[in-house]
Every structure is written in C-alpha cells, then in structure tokens.
Amino acid sequence: MNIVTPRRPSGFPEYLPADQIEFNRMLSVIAEVYNLFGFTPVETPAIELAEVLLAKGGGDTEKEIYRFTKGEKEYALHYDLTVPLARYVSEHQNDLAMPFRRYQIQKNWRAERAQKGRFREFVQCDVDVIGSNSVLHDAEIVSVVSNVFDRLEIGKYIIRISNRKLLAGFVEAIGLESKTNDVLHLVDKLDKIGSDALTVELEKIRLTKEDTEQIIDFVSITGSPKEVLEQLEGLSIENTIFKSGMSEMQELLFTLTAANVKPDCYSFDLRIVRGLDYYTGTVYETNLIEFPEFGSVCSGGRYNDLTKYYSTADLPGVGISIGLTRLFAALQEVNKISNKIASPSRVLITQFGNKKVLARAVEVASELRAKMINTQVYLDEAKLDKQFKYADKLGVPYVIVIGEAELESNKLVLKNMSTGDQSVVTLTEVVELLEI
C-alpha cells in the first residue's frame, strides 16, 4: 500500500477537538445574539455560477477567487457573504418580508497569499437588515455587536462609529468635492500610517497645506459621542450632506442611549471611513482594547443598492461582519484560547468486563442522557486506571465508577476529576449535580 502523507493545503485551518469546541462556543454565542435580535438564519450554496457571482466584477479580489469549469458550466466559490446575500434577496424578494433581517455564518474562500493571520478558507458571521433607510437599524447593529462581544468574554472592546456623510460633506464644504473619494480612501489609512504620513499623502493629491490641516483637525475631533457631535455643530458647516450625516448620528446616539448600550463600549470616531466604496452612511469598526494589533475584528456599515447587479429594486441595507477564523487565530496567537476540554461529555462511566456492571453502566448512561446530561461510557476492555487516564485526557469533569458493591447497593461512586473528591451517591444525586 502506497501511503500518502496526510496534510492540508496551506491557509486551510482545522482544529483539534478542544479548540474546535471553543470555536463552536464562539459561533454559538454569535448566532444566539443574532437570534436574540430577531435576525433569521440564511445559508447559501458554497458554489455559485461564476457569471452570477462575478456580475459586479471582482476588482482586486477577482484573481483570488476559486473558479472552475465542470461539465458546461463555470462555477466559483463565494469569497464573501454580501454578494450571495444580494443574489438571495434579488432571487427571493417576493417571498421575503421587508425589511429583511438575516444572519449568515459560513465559510468563504479567497486564494490570498498565504501569510500569518490570512486564511484561504475562513468563517464570516454576517448580520444585515435589507430594505430600510431608517438609521434606527444602524443603531440596533451597534447593540448587536455590543451584545456579541459582551458574551464572547474576550475582554474590553470599542465599537468605533462614524458616518461617511460627515467627512464627505466637510470635504465638499471646503470646496474639495472632486477629491472626496481620494480623501476618504486616504483617511481610511490613518490608523495604520499615522497623521504625519497622512499629511504627506494628502499633499500628494495636491491639497493645500491649509486644506490638509483642516482635514486632519476634522478627523482628530475626540470626546464622548455627545461632545463629538457638539464640536461638529460648532463648526457651523452649511452643507446638505454633512447635515444629513449629523442628523443620522444624532438619531443613532438617541437610540443607543434608549437601548442602554454601555457608553464605554462605543465611540464616535471620524477616522472610520471603511475603504469599500459601497458604504454610503454609517460605518463601524471594532477593536479589542487589549489587542489593538488585531485591527478591526468586526466591521461594516450602511450601503445603498445592494442588489443593483441583480434587480432594479431599491434595496438599501446596513450590516456588519465578524471574521471569526481570523479573530480566533489572533486569540490563539496571544494564548487567549485556553480550553483544554476535548469532549462534550460531562461525565464518563467506567466499566469492567462483568456483564452485569456493563448493563448497569449502559442503563445509568441512558438515564443521564434522558436528563440531557452529556454522558460517555467507556466501552472497551481496560483497567480502571486506563479509563481514568482517558477521562483525564479528554478533560471530562466527572467519572462514575460502578463495582460489585455499587451493584448491590444500587449506588454509584462519583469522582470529581478536578478536586479528586470521591463520594458514594444515588443516581438522583448525580442528576441534581449535573443537570444544567
């Protein structure tokens, strides 16, 4: 037999059980919060028709797309969840209640250059509201993100919020309308390059020193959200786009306050622009306070015309995406993934070859499972010592031992694997202890 070395292509992560369990816990938290806000789950095929997936053209991403021909069709694996959402909403719009609130947690594929923190297969957790212009949805998205990161328990975070209309309106107001896109793209780099380099870059696109200073001053406004809005008002900018952005930010703040979103978990930050051209209003990025080097772990914003390549319907939307594969890898890197439990079992029941003991072990397991207690029976012939080692390797918290004496007395020996405490108990007592 010719043995092939078992291996994966680079950029395609997979986890050992303990990490997979922790990864799944994080996925469940995210899905639970999305459900909590009444977003409905959607799943689209991994494979789309290339002609449909690439309707808008792939731009820079196009060469990263996995595409192939099979039979007479050309197919492509989706590289994000936004294009499939646009296709889904367009295809099914007559069957969906609008506004359509959906979440989608799936793998995506991009043939990026393999490097640390970059994956070719990665899970994104997207949540969007389609079919409404109301900025109240934009505010709710902040509540969703805040709820997710509170429950993930990976430390303090800050949701940085802006509205592209503010900077765009300001740039227009100072007479630089023709350079709006360039300015927004450059400001988007500010976090990475710093304000000195931004100054150089702005001068490269032929802004005067004064204009450059004005822009740097504008995006450097800080303070509480209320203070930021007050300072912006103080600028007395007479520009329709800017004013529209102001009123949206005011409504956003009003709603966040009403919803009791903790004030220390979000900020109004004019440096947030999001590079992608399709954002048209509110934009978000989220950083972990303890790990600024991770960059934004949850980003998004409001966009118009999601479906313009597939439908003439006017369907604006707002949403965010959490890149869980990337976040998880970053947390592993800083040793923040500490789960060592490699089994969902709450208890392992040992047994010896004796048929009566086996029968009792299997019966006890059935009764525990009927109470929804995850239970494993050791089903191979092995010394008790080996069975305990196995439980220990899996990280199972409790072990039940049944011997001849316990068969007689109809009791069980229960061992707490972390304390080493051992006691003789009834099945009812085990259920009371382990029931959730």
Added chain:
Amino acid sequence: MNIVTPRRPSGFPEYLPADQIEFNRMLSVIAEVYNLFGFTPVETPAIELAEVLLAKGGGDTEKEIYRFTKGEKEYALHYDLTVPLARYVSEHQNDLAMPFRRYQIQKNWRAERAQKGRFREFVQCDVDVIGSNSVLHDAEIVSVVSNVFDRLEIGKYIIRISNRKLLAGFVEAIGLESKTNDVLHLVDKLDKIGSDALTVELEKIRLTKEDTEQIIDFVSITGSPKEVLEQLEGLSIENTIFKSGMSEMQELLFTLTAANVKPDCYSFDLRIVRGLDYYTGTVYETNLIEFPEFGSVCSGGRYNDLTKYYSTADLPGVGISIGLTRLFAALQEVNKISNKIASPSRVLITQFGNKKVLARAVEVASELRAKMINTQVYLDEAKLDKQFKYADKLGVPYVIVIGEAELESNKLVLKNMSTGDQSVVTLTEVVELLEI
C-alpha cells in the same frame, strides 16, 4: 446597468427562512444527540489537496468530484466526510485520545446528474468511533440513531441491523467462498428488485438452484431480534466467520436491551449488506415506516483500516451518516415540512414616530433580550396596521404595542397573534410568559 438574472446552478439547494429555520432545528437536534453521547465536533476544510483526497482513488465517484487547479496546486472539494476523517485522524493521531469519538456535520459536493432527490451540494451528519474493535460501540450507535429519530419527530422508523459476517460466513459454509462478494452485492439489491429478480441474478452468476434457494431462505429469516438469532443458531452452521458474526450480534442485542432502546425501533435483518466493500461487520440502514419510498435515511457500519491510505496505524471504526439535505427534500416533497415561522423572534414591539415611544420600545426590547427572549422592534415609520401585517407574515407569536397611555401607566399591550387575545400587562408579566 446590466442586470444579471439572480439564479443558482441546479442541484444546489437553498431555503427560504421558514424552511431554513426548520432545517436548522433538525441539524441542532442531531448535533445535540451526538453531544449527548459524548462525541466531539470536528470540522475539516471544504477543500483538500487532490492528491490527498483521492489517495484511495475515487472509483465511480471520481468523475463526480469537483477538482481544479489554482496556482501550482490541484485541489478537490470533499465528496463525503469519511475520507476527510481518515486524513484528520491520520494527521492528528498523536493528539487524539483513542477511541476517538467525533461527529461532523458539513456540506459535501458531488457533480451527480441532476435529478429529483439528488443534490450536488448536500449536508451529511456523520458520527463515528475510531480506534476500537469492541462491538459495544456498534450497539451504542443504534442508541444514537434511535435518540436522533425520536427527537426529530418525523414519525416511526426502523433501524435495520445485520452483520456482514453472517451472510459471508453462510456463503462460505455452503461452499461458495469464491462468490462471497458477488452474492453480498446482489443481496444488497434485494430491497429494490425483490426476491424473484434476485433469484435470476444469483443464477446469472452460476449458482445452482439449490444454493440460490438456500441464500434466499437465509436472508428471508424474520422475527424479533431474539427469534432471528435463535433461527440462525438452529441452522447449526460450523463456520468461524459466521460464528464471529453471531457472537457480535448477541453482544449487540444484550447491550441494546440494557440501554433500554425501544424494541420496536430496530430489527435484525439479514437483507442489510451495504454495497460499500469497506464494511466488515455490523451494518445499519434506517427507514421511515411512513415513507418507505425515501429508502434508507441513515446508514453505516463497522469498517477496518479507515486510515490505510494515510497511515500504517490499525484504526478500525464504526459509524453512521444522516443525509439531511436529501431527507429534508423528501419531507418537503410529502408536505411534512410545515413550519411557517420565518423569524426567530418570539415578540415584535411596534412603535410610532414619537421619540418617547421609540425610546420605551427600544428599552423594553433590551430588557426582554437580557432575559434571552428573542425580540424585534419595528424600526421603520409605518402605520400600526402595517406593523401587524409584518409580524403576521413573519409568524411572530406575540406583538407588544406601546402607546401614550402605556407610557403613562408603564404598562404594555400584549397581543397573542394566534388567538387574537389582547391584554394590558407589565413587563414582568411578559417576561414570565415568554421566558423559556
């Protein structure tokens, strides 16, 4: 703008929200039961190196595999979860506690000819124990399957169990050893073609009339599991393989009885062989009593040498797979998927443009969500009538109305959408009603 018709390639299913919610419910039930028995979740990449995935050669499936070149590598999408499991176990064997109990719920891809009930992208739900020869695991798999189908609530089912050693040993005992594989393959077709056609087929491979009759009689043995075993014993077959199969079936029955698996949900059925050559002992198929036309909805068995293409380690295993995409489509076909609820929300809170009402609506929503009650606020400007229609279209069971009077009294109007009953209640009362 050039509009591309939004559409999917054929054979790639996706669901509208109500169906997706029901599909996910079924997935959750399956995962929950797998966890209940202490199987740990594993997920492998969708894309494998073609050279690795196809180490054993694809046989008939090979032309159905989606494979493609990107850069210098040749990749392939996995077409089942068994080959990725073999690769995973081989690659990580030093890090896994043996026996290794894992479940894996993922999409697979096969470019099958498009036809009803056949999908090119389909979810399989696999559960396996690797690294043990003990038939006690084979018995536990029956408990797992029985637990899953009890909880899925899709009607009565029968898990049909056999052991390939019984038929193989019998064939050897009557002197037809050289034709064992042919006979097993033909018997596997019995359910589809009937015993008359089987007789013809057996005669085609030059079995005598007497041998043919003996085989037909053998696989036609019926009765309770105990009766089947008694009849088999009555045949007094002196053959090592047969006897090994007998003792495994006896141990299986003993364990199923101890585990209190309901006797009416499984049978010992010698017609079950499973076409796949890699099964070596116990084999299972599961049929829905009400829908025999679905064929087997959950199949599997015991196999040796799972990892032989990747490792010299001796890793036998046993497991089953539920083809959920196919099962779900079959249930849809017979109108057994009846969920009409297109939102996870338990309650929808209406609101009017009034800022105070909005603030109260958002606040109430936050408090309900803090109690883990899935809640949606209607965040667009609309007449109350339209908000109710929206709730109705989504199938949300309760609607809360907050008006000026309720702001004053600090109460809420709660409407039960199925009965139409409406009452004035406190927030605490709503929580008590809706908390799970």
